[in-house]
Structure formats: C-alpha cells, structure tokens
C-alpha cells in the first residue's frame with residue numbers, strides 16, 4: 151500500500167549525492183571495476199523490469215551522457231537479451247559520453263536488433279505497450295536543466311505510457327529542493343540504487359517518484375556503516391530490533407500506565423480514539439481524563455479504560471499521578487479554563503509527556519514554549535508546526551528548523567506528513583515510509599497520540615517509541631486501506647488493525 155518496496159538494505163541511512171558518489175568510489179577502489187558496478191546496477195534494473203512487465207512491452211530507453219545514461223545503455227542491452235523489443239534514444243548532436251557510458255554505448259551499437267535514434271524521434275511513440283525508461287540524469291544532476299532537456303521531459307511526460315526512472319526521476323536532485331515549477335520527469339516507478347534519497351520523501355519532490363524500489367547493488371558495507379548522516383529511513387528491520395515481545399511472566403504493572411487527557415463537548419471522539427489506541431498498543435493500565443459529558447460515552451465504548459472527570463463540558467484541572475505517562479491534546483478544545491489547567495500541569499510535571507493538537511496551539515498562542523518539559527514529544531502537523539516555530543519556505547527548511555528547535559528545547563518533534571519525520575534532540579531525522587492518504591482524515595492524529603503514550607509508558611525509550619509509534623500507525627493504516635480502501639477507511643478501522651501489525655511482528 152505504501153509507495154515503497156524495500157529489498158535487502160544493509161543500513162537505513164540516507165546519504166547526500168556527494169556521499170553516494172564517495173561510496174561508489176570506495177566500492178570501486180576496493181575491488182569491483184566501475185564498469186562491472188554499472189553492469190550490476192543495470193542487471194538489478196533489468197531483472198526487476200522482467201519480473202514486473204511482459205514480453206509484449208516495448209522499451210524506449212532515453213539516455214543521457216553520464217553514468218545514468220550508461221545504466222540506460224546496459225539496461226537496453228539486457229532487456230534485448232531477455233527477448234524484449236528495445237529502442238534507445240540519445241542526443242544525436244552530442245556523442246560525448248562518460249567513459250563507462252561510452253563502453254556500453256559501443257556495445258549496443260553492435261546489436262543490430264536495437265535501433266538507436268535521436269531524442270526527437272521518441273515523440274512518435276504510438277504503441278500503447280510502450281514503456282519509457284528514463285536514464286537521462288541521476289544523482290549527478292548539479293544545475294538546472296537546459297531548455298532542450300526541459301522540452302524533452304515535458305513531452306515525455308505527455309506520452310500516456312508507464313515511465314520507469316533509473317536511480318532518480320530526471321530533474322530531481324538527490325538531497326535538496328527544486329525550484330518551484332521545475333520540469334521533472336513524472337515517473338510511475340523509480341528504481342533507485344542502494345539508498346533512499348531525501349528528495350523522495352518530501353512532498354514537493356517526492357510526488358514525481360511513483361512507486362519506489364531500492365535495489366541492493368552491494369556498495370561497500372564498511373563505508374556505509376561508518377559514514378555520518380543525520381537522516382535515516384524507518385524500515386521493518388529497525389522496527390524488529392526495537393519491538394519487545396511480551397514476557398510470559400508479566401502482569402499489568404509491567405505494561406505501564408497511560409493517562410490520555412482531552413475531549414470537550416462535541417469532541418469526546420478524539421480522546422476516545424486516543425484511549426482505545428493506547429489499549430490496543432498493549433498498555434497495562436489506561437486512564438482518560440475528560441470532562442463529565444464524556445463519561446457515559448467513554449465508559450460504554452471502552453470499559454477497559456478508567457475515567458477521571460474534570461469539568462462539566464471542558465477540562466478544568468489535570469491531576470498529576472505518579473508513574474504514569476501523559477498524552478495530552480486530542481479534542482481538548484480552546485477554553486480558557488483548559489488552558490490554565492494545561493499550564494498548571496506543565497509547571498509541576500516531571501515525567502514523559504506527549505503534547506498534541508490544542509495543547510500545542512495553547513503553547514503557540516501564548517508563547518509558552520518554555521513550558522514544554524525536556525524529553526517531551528510533540529506531534530504537530532505542518533500548520534501546528536508553523537504556529538509553534540514560524541513559517542519556512544519549504545518542507546526541507548521545515549525539517550532544518552525542527553532539528554534546531556528539537557535541540558534547543560531538548561524535545562522530540564514528530565512532524566506529521568505523508569512521510570512523517572521523527573526529529574530527535576540529537577538532531578537525527580527518521581523518515582517514516584508506512585502510511586497512506588486514507589489517513590488524511592480527522593482522528594488519525596488522535597490515534598498516533600494514544601500509540602505513542604502507550605509505548606512510552608511500556609518503557610520503550612522515547613526515541614524508539616517515536617520511531618516504532620509512527621511506523622505502527624502507518625502500517626495499521628496501510629492494512630486498513632488494503633481492506634476498506636483509502637477512501638472508506640476510518641481512523642477507527644486503523645485502530646482495529648493495530649493487532650494485525652503486532653501479529654506480523656511476532
């Protein structure tokens with residue numbers, strides 16, 4: 151359901167274009183020749199294409215002059231050898247290729263069954279079985295495309311056939327934002343080598359990638375282990391390292407006490423969903439602090455949770471209990487008495503806390519960021535983030551600002567988005583790749599608050615709880631979408647899928 155497919159990846163680091171280049175060079179220095187590395191990369195692509203397309207498909211491989219183009223020539227040869235119909239398109243006026251691209255160009259020139267044509271001829275495509283392979287530029291792109299390339303890409307984008315980008319959709323950089331209205335090849339599939347690229351994970355750039363597959367080309371493991379980066383992908387391998395199965399000789403005290411605080415007249419559902427999510431994530435004891443108007447609703451829908459009334463229709467105090475983890479915000483409302491209750495609570499509270507929704511809005515509106523306790527987790531969506539910390543020009547800058555604020559305040563920021571990012575006080579950024587647009591519905595965030603509160607109260611360390619929590623939330627969302635569709639799935643369906651995710655982990 152998610153747009154990502156992970157093969158065997160040695161590490162879930164995300165590197166910059168320069169670091170990937172270095173990694174390629176180190177791999178080559180340590181033994182494999184660059185031409186053989188290109189062969190390996192092309193082989194991985196050709197095998198993937200063979201598995202995912204049919205012999206009646208015809209491949210139009212559009213090649214640039216660098217190593218990305220070299221990949222394209224090698225892929226064309228391999229597809230031809232597998233029995234596919236293949237045509238190759240190049241810039242007929244410029245036959246200067248990188249050394250490895252030149253070797254692969256020479257090889258296809260000797261194959262009479264592969265036609266080599268000028269870019270301009272690709273527009274005559276009229277075979278609906280055609281598939282375009284984009285091997286124009288990869289991570290080597292380092293400046294704006296020339297008008298010729300822009301025209302070519304605009305026209306390719308208009309051809310209504312599937313498009314596969316090799317390594318990176320042409321026009322995107324690996325690690326940074328593009329200018330607004332840039333021309334980028336709109337891929338249906340991106341076959342990328344070894345690493346996710348940051349540009350795949352941000353809304354402005356990720357929308358060009360289609361379904362992403364990371365192919366393992368066995369770049370140097372030692373280099374990858376040692377190279378320093380602040381950016382990571384949350385993959386299932388990491389989750390399996392974090393997940394702690396329940397011990398047989400355990401009891402309810404082993405699994406922590408969560409207190410979910412929120413709800414107001416008309417918004418009891420929000421805190422109900424948080425509470426239910428905390429229980430479904432395995433909490434030993436779960437309490438809800440909500441106004442009295444929510445008592446019957448909460449007690450009858452969730453008999454396992456304990457109710458603590460506060461105020462008639464709006465919360466007016468938040469009592470502090472020992473040895474509990476608090477998740478505050480869902481459906482809280484914006485009454486003054488509730489704001490006072492929150493500020494009083496934060497002034498004397500010491501333990502871990504998750505702050506969401508209106509709790510964040512209260513802090514933003516009153517400029518009370520200093521009340522956020524150290525090691526707190528805050529879960530803003532982009533607008534809440536902006537209210538807290540100010541405007542940024544794009545989502546890359548938003549992550550940088552979040553890193554700065556997480557460090558300054560010594561807190562964890564979970565920046566919610568299609569690819570939610572966990573930003574730690576130590577400046578690490580973990581991008582989540584589970585989840586889908588079926589979750590873009592009021593209530594999904596309330597579920598996340600419940601999951602996080604539950605995991606932290608079960609003594610997952612806070613960083614791990616954040617990483618596990620966003621992954622679990624998205625994975626349950628993916629299972630809900632699989633069963634009900636992205637349109638019809640509800641946050642409550644997502645809650646009911648949490649159990650299935652745990653079953654898969656066990």
Ligand SMILES: NC(=O)C1=CN([C@@H]2O[C@H](COP(=O)(O)OP(=O)(O)OC[C@H]3O[C@@H](n4cnc5c(N)ncnc54)[C@H](O)[C@@H]3O)[C@@H](O)[C@H]2O)[C@@H](O)CC1
Nearest residue numbers: 174188191216217218287288289290291292293294295317
């Ligand atoms: N040995 C290696 O280094 C490997 C590289 N691989 C492939 O090689 C690609 C990187 O290759 P390259 O570094 O040759 O770079 P590209 O093929 O991405 O780009 C070619 C060259 O074009 C130039 N250029 C950059 N921006 C331009 C622009 N706007 N207009 C015109 N020219 C521009 C740059 O000098 C760049 O090096 C990867 O994305 C991947 O597809 C793979 O074959 C795996 C192994």
Ligand SMILES: Nc1ncnc2c1ncn2[C@@H]1O[C@H](COP(=O)(O)OP(=O)(O)O)[C@@H](O)[C@H]1O
Nearest residue numbers: 531567568585586587589590592593594595596
């Ligand atoms: N397009 C999407 N893809 C993946 N996840 C999404 C998408 N839209 C929303 N979500 C997830 O759903 C949740 C929405 O939270 P939020 O905006 O706080 O909603 P609410 O407070 O109304 O419940 C977040 O965890 C977010 O990451």
Ligand SMILES: [K+]
Nearest residue numbers: 284287316318
């Ligand atoms: K490409």
